[in-house]
Amino acid sequence: MFLSSILKESLTKIAGENVSDDIADLIAYSTDAVGYLVGKPEFIVWPISNDQVVEIVKLANREKIPIVPRGAGSSLAGGCTPKKGGIVLDFSKMNRILEIDEKNLTVWVEPGVVLAKLNEKLAKYKLFFPPTPASDSIATFGGSINTNAGGLRAVKYGVMRDWVLGMEVILGTGEIINTGRKLRKCVSGYDINSLIVGSEGTLGIVTKALLKVTTLPEFFLSAVAFFSSLKEAGECIYEVIRRGIGPTAGEIIDKISLEAVSRFVGLDYPEECEAMVLFEVDGDKEEVEKKLNAIRSIFEEKNAIEHKVAYTPEENISVWAARKAAYPAYFTIKPGQVTEDITVPLDKFTEMIEKIFEVMKKYDVTIPMLGHCADGGIHPCIVYDPRDKDETERAHKAAHEIMDIALELDGTVTGEHGIGELKRNWLLDEWGPVLVRLLKEIKKIFDPNGILNPGKIFPPEEEEKSSQTDFIIK
Ligand SMILES: Cc1cc2nc3c(=O)[nH]c(=O)nc-3n(C[C@H](O)[C@H](O)[C@H](O)COP(=O)(O)OP(=O)(O)OC[C@H]3O[C@@H](n4cnc5c(N)ncnc54)[C@H](O)[C@@H]3O)c2cc1C
Numbered sequence: 001m002f003l004s005s006i007l008k009e010s011l012t013k014i015a016g017e018n019v020s021d022d023i024a025d026l027i028a029y030s031t032d033a034v035g036y037l038v039g040k041p042e043f044i045v046w047p048i049s050n051d052q053v054v055e056i057v058k059l060a061n062r063e064k065i066p067i068v069p070r071g072a073g074s075s076l077a078g079g080c081t082p083k084k085g086g087i088v089l090d091f092s093k094m095n096r097i098l099e100i101d102e103k104n105l106t107v108w109v110e111p112g113v114v115l116a117k118l119n120e121k122l123a124k125y126k127l128f129f130p131p132t133p134a135s136d137s138i139a140t141f142g143g144s145i146n147t148n149a150g151g152l153r154a155v156k157y158g159v160m161r162d163w164v165l166g167m168e169v170i171l172g173t174g175e176i177i178n179t180g181r182k183l184r185k186c187v188s189g190y191d192i193n194s195l196i197v198g199s200e201g202t203l204g205i206v207t208k209a210l211l212k213v214t215t216l217p218e219f220f221l222s223a224v225a226f227f228s229s230l231k232e233a234g235e236c237i238y239e240v241i242r243r244g245i246g247p248t249a250g251e252i253i254d255k256i257s258l259e260a261v262s263r264f265v266g267l268d269y270p271e272e273c274e275a276m277v278l279f280e281v282d283g284d285k286e287e288v289e290k291k292l293n294a295i296r297s298i299f300e301e302k303n304a305i306e307h308k309v310a311y312t313p314e315e316n317i318s319v320w321a322a323r324k325a326a327y328p329a330y331f332t333i334k335p336g337q338v339t340e341d342i343t344v345p346l347d348k349f350t351e352m353i354e355k356i357f358e359v360m361k362k363y364d365v366t367i368p369m370l371g372h373c374a375d376g377g378i379h380p381c382i383v384y385d386p387r388d389k390d391e392t393e394r395a396h397k398a399a400h401e402i403m404d405i406a407l408e409l410d411g412t413v414t415g416e417h418g419i420g421e422l423k424r425n426w427l428l429d430e431w432g433p434v435l436v437r438l439l440k441e442i443k444k445i446f447d448p449n450g451i452l453n454p455g456k457i458f459p460p461e462e463e464e465k466s467s468q469t470d471f472i473i474k
Helices: 004-015 023-028 050-063 115-123 141-146 192-196 230-242 255-265 285-301 313-324 326-330 346-363 389-408 424-446 462-466
Strands: 043-045 067-070 087-090 097-101 106-109 164-171 176-178 204-212 219-227 249-254 275-283 306-310 336-339 369-371 379-384
Touching: 004 043, 004 050, 050 067, 050 087, 050 164, 050 204, 067 141, 067 204, 097 115, 106 115, 115 141, 141 204, 164 192, 219 230, 219 285, 219 313, 230 249, 230 275, 230 285, 230 346, 249 255, 255 313, 255 326, 255 369, 275 285, 275 313, 285 306, 306 313, 326 336, 326 379, 336 389, 346 389, 379 389, 389 424
Parallel strands: 043 087, 067 087
Antiparallel strands: 097 106, 106 204, 164 176, 164 204, 219 275, 219 306, 249 275, 249 369, 336 379, 369 379
């Protein structure tokens, strides 16, 4: 066993003053946005270069010490909890935009760059990076690439994987690979680039990323409508998709969420509505007007109680700011939450919603819902009071049942947040033993000593299961 004092000395030799074992830091880094899944790290390191990362990984590999890469820690799946202790690598100091290549429409970024900051910078070049998780004001590229984050504009522009051309990645051995270049086409060898995207820090550590960018549309404008049921709201969204109108985003927000958002940041909605539907379109003036008119006629056909258009960029920003405030607003309902990101085939969406209502009744819990439902995703967020043991148990059982139902409907337990620590018990159910064995073998090739983010993605081993909290045992 490597002594803590020797480890501290070795880390300090590599990263100087950017090493901490201060108790306040250890507590702050013991969890992520999930909150109730915790682990105790031994050290936090804020590397400033890929050389430092290589040295730290080589040391950790030699001494078999876990490493947990971390961006903003906004993971909603326990993706960066230091489950098995070890070293947390926080990339917030590797936050430079290294290159903007206007000819090739690419950028190189370090992993700690925050998504919204890149878009602020790109706007000056009339360019933009489309994937927009609702957390884009804090989420980093390292974390978003490793969860293959989707978000609001996925319906038109796809997810992270569609925009990452290549990465510099440090494997569990400390070796460096480069997974792509400024090429729009390349079928040379296996697609390791796509494998690393969404690997949740378990296959390698991303120290640089090469991203595609595109021309910034002249306008982003939105249309909002209120419906007397979630079902009608869902049908409206799918009608817009079916008719090929091509919105950048199509979101649904239920009444419980509307009430919470209204308490938190203020939002007007008709008292009798049960759901709000929110679309965003982009393009030049003529295109945007045409799309908004088409969406408005579907609102009328589908008997919206009320609808309106955000005609100015300022109105557009405020509509989406209200949507993005939903998760924090849920804390005004109850202090605990389990946030899910199940995704089902489009034709099963309304059935999934109906079943979530049944789960809500069965376990007598409150489940506000919203989602990027234009791509079949919904975020049921089971809220509860952690001081109430009975309610806590019911909330977690409800969460488990919702994931089971998603799989029964041929869906997935995670459309965008990742498996992390939270959903490990469902991996086998979703993929079966042969594929899971293959995944484990792949992990061994990239990380032979299993030091990279251990305790994530894969179902817990037997001895680990017995020490798990009841919350995540199936
Ligand atoms: C309010 C809120 C809204 C959200 N909305 C969305 C949404 O709309 N869509 C969506 O997809 N997600 C959403 N999320 C989930 C989460 O924010 C995103 O997945 C986000 O992109 C994660 O970024 P991060 O920097 O916080 O990563 P972290 O949480 O720090 O890390 C996420 C994962 O990536 C790994 N990782 C981090 N950096 C590296 C690196 N350099 N190399 C290797 N692995 C690394 C971590 O170990 C972990 O497994 C939301 C979360 C919150 C709190």
